[in-house]
Amino acid sequence: MQPTEGTSDANTPARRFGAVVHEAAQRAGYDLRPGAGGRLALARDTGMSASAVGRMLRGETLPRPSQFQRIAQALDLDLPDLLVRGGVISEDSANDLSQGVRSPITxxxxxxxxxxxxxxxxxxxxxxxxxxxxxxxxxxxxxxxxxxxxxxx
The missing domain is CATH 1.20.5 (Single alpha-helices involved in coiled-coils or other helix-helix interfaces)
Known part of the structure; x- marks a missing residue:
């Protein structure tokens, strides 16, 4: 069950992030209903374990920082946007991040x-x-x- 905006639980970082990822995953075509395979597909596409994806989607835990980029890619989201909407960083931090991001080094x-x-x-x-x-x-x-x-x- 996903929290609603009016509940205090929705304000915890893990719950807020889980709700954002849940919504974005459905928009991206992942069928998250039990037994539908969408959670396993999301796990495969993000490099996370199925149990970690489940905990994330339920708002129990945040993923490891090293996993944020792969989640954003799998959901076709901009990383700073995902992190701001998910309550992981502030908009100011996202602006700082965008200004300091360089291409990956070869x-x-x-x-x-x-x-x-x-x-x-x-x-x-x-x-x-x-x-x-x-x-x-x-x-x-x-x-x-x-x-x-x-x-x-």
């Missing part, structure tokens, strides 16, 4: 910033970063399946 950009110019060292580091990203994705995929990823040696 591995090549990081090497440039660090002044690493030697071609062999660059190739080595870029290969290492690519392997780390692949392993991270493998771990996330295994986590969604309920297993544990095995690292290769």
């Amino acid at each position: 591995p090549e950009g990081a090497l440039d910033t660090w002044g690493i110019t030697h071609p062999v060292i660059r190739r080595f580091l870029l290969a290492s970063i690519a392997q780390a990203v692949a392993l991270q994705r493998e771990c996330e995929t295994e986590s969604l399946r309920g297993g544990t990823a095995h690292t290769r040696r």
Whole structure:
């Protein structure tokens, strides 16, 4: 059951955020009725566990900060808008966030910033970063399946 605006429970950050995500998920096409599969689809699309999605939608808990961006993407929302509407940050903070947000750094950009110019060292580091990203994705995929990823040696 989702809280209504007039209830004091709706004013807790977790309840407010859950209500905003619940509404946005339905607008985005997730069928959140019990057994309809929308919660599992939302879990898959956000990289969260199904139980964490359920707790979030019921307003019991807020997601981890690292999950906000994926939630916004899955719901086709602007991240600052989701955080403000969900009561996680103020509008002033969102404005500050928008002004300070830069494009994600690329591995090549990081090497440039660090002044690493030697071609062999660059190739080595870029290969290492690519392997780390692949392993991270493998771990996330295994986590969604309920297993544990095995690292290769």
